[in-house]
Amino acid sequence: MRRLLTLKYLLGAVALGAMILLAVAGQEFRLFERAWFQVQEWRHGEDWQARSLWLPAYRVSVEAMPIEGLDDDVSALTYDPDRNTLFTVTNNRPHIIELSLEGKVLRRVPLLGFGDPEAIEYISPGLYVITDERQQRLIKVHLDESSTPVRAEEADQLSLGIGLNGNKGFEGLAYDPEGKRLFVAKERDPVRIYEVHGFPHTNLDRPFAVHVVDDPKRDAGLFVRDLSSLDFDVPTGHLLALSDESRLVIELDVNGKPISTLSLLRGNHGLKKTVPQAEGIASDNQGNLYIVSEPNLFYVFKKEG
Secondary structure: OHHHHHHHHHHHHHHHHHHHHHHHHHHHOOHHHHHHHHHHHHHHHHHHHOOOOOHHHEEEEEEEEEOOOOOOOEEEEEEEOOOOEEEEEEOOOOEEEEEOOOOOEEEEEEEEOOOOEEEEEEEEOOEEEEEEOOOOEEEEEEOOOOOOOEEHHHOEEEEOOOOOOOOOOEEEEEEEOOOOEEEEEEOOOOOEEEEEEOOOOOOOOOOOOOEEEOOHHHHHOOOOOOOOEEEEEOOOOEEEEEEOOOOEEEEEOOOOOEEEEEEOOOOOOOOOOOOOOEEEEEEOOOOOEEEEEOOOEEEEEEEOO
């Protein structure tokens, strides 16, 4: 009898431990919030897809194509509508890399005085912003047709110093050209998306003034473990948020509410293998999505129909 009671208590302890581990894992990986969103996505899909990018409709057309000719891993991605090309950065030996829409290297521009560049964002013809992750600097740079080195000391800079956390700083950028807002993603601990108004300073007729807006309540609803990159879709006014650790792209509406997702796990959206470490996302004027992943892999997703 005593043995039966001991076994009963042991099984109960194991079951309780398993429940605690499940709860911790659910909280850490945001499994409950993600499952609830999938229910909402199924319920409201017909209404949402009429006014969004609707990521469930995308399928991979180029998968894990190696970017040839690079020694360092790329980070982040932005689309330049004037050149109809993509730009990314490397951070071990800092360079700006220009890519074709087919993932071919077109140009390398050395970055001098940049400590840890993690993101680049197109603002207007020849004008970009680059982030320095550790120092949380936003650096406005100008590019011409040459490959002349860009020097940080010669560029306008803005240091925010918000929630400094070592190598968990600014990972992604996106720009709203109509609202003149620069979205800045903090990687994690905690995940944050800041809106920076007034930088880069492009209207010289107005005084230089910077205003930073954040929304912790909105960011708490992202159900991702980290943020790797951002992209702003002008036609819809929606923001795309890329998470490497959660293997997920989330579409956020104008109020910051998640309305659709694209899973980067094997078997979803035509993927034969899971995207290993997604670092950058961008979209072109045709609505095609581009993703770069370490170690220098190139992906294209296109909308069916």
